Amino acid sequence: MNRNFLSVAAILGALSVALGAFAAHKLKTMVGPDTVAIFETGVRYQFYHVFALLFVAFLSEKIHNRWMIWAGNCFIMGIIFFCGSLYILTALTIAENTHRTLAGIATPIGGVFFIAGWIFLYLGVKAKDKN
8 A cells, every 4th residue: 555645645535525615615605606616626526536546545555566656646746736726716716816827727737647647547557566
């Protein structure tokens, strides 16, 4: 088991629940439904990939290779870039800031990390213990 991935997944999982509660109870009073939907997309994808990271953490005990490490790292980076950019876009909307370009650029970068994570997971399973 990869304890680092497990620890990060636990922290990000708790954060997912907290952010989801914030969206359900407070955010709806602060912004419109479109912005709430953007934020909730970030929470949803964060939670999905927390489970993916947990899976990699436990699977890496049986299948230990560089692809599994890359998969876990990509899932973490995807959460940071994809989900983080959606949270930043929401914060900028609350602040009525119109300079959202940089945050918007990070979203597809995070998506690419998510896709790469799933591909690396596949490669890790196919390669087994080959490094």
